[in-house]
Amino acid sequence: MLTKIEAIIREDKLNEVKSALTEIGIIGFNIYEIRGQGRQGGISLVGRSGSYQVDLLPKIQINIILSEHNLDKTVEAITQAARTGRAGDGMIFIYPVSEAVRIRTGERGREAV
Amino acid sequence: MLTKIEAIIREDKLNEVKSALTEIGIIGFNIYEIRGQGRQGGISLVGRSGSYQVDLLPKIQINIILSEHNLDKTVEAITQAARTGRAGDGMIFIYPVSEAVRIRTGERGREAV
Amino acid sequence: MLTKIEAIIREDKLNEVKSALTEIGIIGFNIYEIRGQGRQGGISLVGRSGSYQVDLLPKIQINIILSEHNLDKTVEAITQAARTGRAGDGMIFIYPVSEAVRIRTGERGREAV
Ligand SMILES: Nc1ncnc2c1ncn2[C@@H]1O[C@H](COP(=O)(O)OP(=O)(O)OP(=O)(O)O)[C@@H](O)[C@H]1O
Ligand SMILES: Nc1ncnc2c1ncn2[C@@H]1O[C@H](COP(=O)(O)OP(=O)(O)OP(=O)(O)O)[C@@H](O)[C@H]1O
Ligand SMILES: Nc1ncnc2c1ncn2[C@@H]1O[C@H](COP(=O)(O)OP(=O)(O)OP(=O)(O)O)[C@@H](O)[C@H]1O
Ligand SMILES: [Mg+2]
Ligand SMILES: [Mg+2]
Ligand SMILES: [Mg+2]
Numbered sequence: 606m607l608t609k610i611e612a613i614i615r616e617d618k619l620n621e622v623k624s625a626l627t628e629i630g631i632i633g634f635n636i637y638e639i640r641g642q643g644r645q646g647g648i649s650l651v652g653r654s655g656s657y658q659v660d661l662l663p664k665i666q667i668n669i670i671l672s673e674h675n676l677d678k679t680v681e682a683i684t685q686a687a688r689t690g691r692a693g694d695g696m697i698f699i700y701p702v703s704e705a706v707r708i709r710t711g712e713r714g715r716e717a718v
Numbered sequence: 719m720l721t722k723i724e725a726i727i728r729e730d731k732l733n734e735v736k737s738a739l740t741e742i743g744i745i746g747f748n749i750y751e752i753r754g755q756g757r758q759g760g761i762s763l764v765g766r767s768g769s770y771q772v773d774l775l776p777k778i779q780i781n782i783i784l785s786e787h788n789l790d791k792t793v794e795a796i797t798q799a800a801r802t803g804r805a806g807d808g809m810i811f812i813y814p815v816s817e818a819v820r821i822r823t824g825e826r827g828r829e830a831v
Numbered sequence: 832m833l834t835k836i837e838a839i840i841r842e843d844k845l846n847e848v849k850s851a852l853t854e855i856g857i858i859g860f861n862i863y864e865i866r867g868q869g870r871q872g873g874i875s876l877v878g879r880s881g882s883y884q885v886d887l888l889p890k891i892q893i894n895i896i897l898s899e900h901n902l903d904k905t906v907e908a909i910t911q912a913a914r915t916g917r918a919g920d921g922m923i924f925i926y927p928v929s930e931a932v933r934i935r936t937g938e939r940g941r942e943a944v
Pocket of ligand 2: 726752753754755756757758775777804805806807808809859860861862894895896897933935936943944
C-alpha cells in the first residue's frame, strides 16, 4: 500500500527535516512554497500606528509518496525535526495513494517509490 | 472523518472567498499559484495580426483540510463567493484524507484541523 | 468514479506532454513548479574544485482530475511523451477523488471534468 505525506513546515526547518528524512532512508520527495494560516488566523504584529494582522504566512510544503510501512517513522521524524513548540510549527496531512509509476522504467507500486 | 478541498479560483476572487470562509468559521487553509486550462482549452485573444490562443491561465488554488461535517457548507460558501457566471470561474475537487497531525502538539484527526 | 493524476516531469517535456494530452482529448489540467529529488538523492556535478551534490532539482508537476475510464490511456500518453530513458524522467502518482464541482454551473462528478 502507498500513501502520501504532505508536511507544511517553517521555511527555516527545511534543512533539519531533510536531514531527518535522509537519516531514516527516505530519499524521494518534492517541495514547494505555500502561504496560509492555521487556527490563529495569522499573526498580530505591533507597529507604530497600532497592531495589524498578517494573515497568510509563508511555509514550505514537503510531499512524500512512500510505502505504508515507512509511514509512522517518517511522520515521527518530521514531527521531531520541525517542532519548536511555538504556534506555527505546521501540520502533517496523510492521504491514500492508488498507484505510482516511474516514468523511465514503467515500474509501479512499491517498486516505484 | 477528514476531507480535503482543493478550490481553483480566479485570482481576483481570493479576498471574497477568504471572507466567506471566515464567516462560516473555517480558519485553516493554504494557497498557491497555479496555471491551467479548463474545458475551453484556454482563451482566444484578438490582436492586430489576428486572434491567438493563451492556453495556461493563472489561477489561485486554495487547500482546506477539514472535518467532513463542515464539507457541504464550505463547498457552498466557496462556490457562491467565487462565481461570476462566466467561463473560467474555477473548479472544486474533494479528496479523502487518512490523518492530520498538528506538529506542535501531536494532536491528530478532528482535533488537529 | 473520479481520479487524480499527479505527473512530475522534466521542464523541457511540458510541451510534448501537453500535445500528447490534447491528442487523446484530455483538456482540463493545471501545473506548477516544484523542486525535489528521486532515489538518486539529487545529482553530482563536477566543478573545478571537485564534485558537489545538487539535491533539489526543478521539475513541473501536472495535475489532472479525470474520469477513471480515461486513466489508463492518460498515464500511457504521459509516460511516452515524458520519457527520455535517463534518470530523472519523473514519476506519476494516482489518487482517489471523492467529488468535483464546476463553480460556474454547479455540475458535479463526471459532468464536471
Ligand atoms: N486546516 C488546514 N488546511 C490546510 N492548511 C492548513 C490547515 N491548518 C494549517 N494549515 C497550513 O499549515 C500552516 C501552519 O499551520 P499552524 O502550524 O499555524 O497550524 P495551527 O493549527 O495554527 O497550529 P498551532 O496552534 O501550533 O499554530 C498554515 O500556515 C497553513 O499553511
Ligand atoms: N480536469 C481538470 N483537472 C485539473 N485542473 C483543472 C481541470 N479543469 C480545470 N482545471 C483547472 O481549473 C481552472 C479553471 O477551470 P475552468 O473554470 O475554466 O473550468 P471549466 O471546466 O472550463 O469550466 P467553465 O466552462 O466554467 O470555464 C483551469 O485553469 C485549471 O487550472
Ligand atoms: N517518492 C517520492 N515522493 C515525492 N516526490 C518524488 C518521489 N520520488 C520522486 N519524486 C519527485 O519526482 C522527481 C523526479 O524523480 P526521478 O525521475 O528522479 O525519480 P527516480 O525514482 O529517481 O527515478 P529515476 O531512477 O528514473 O531517476 C523528483 O525530482 C521529485 O520531485
Ligand atoms: Mg497556528
Ligand atoms: Mg473554462
Ligand atoms: Mg532520479
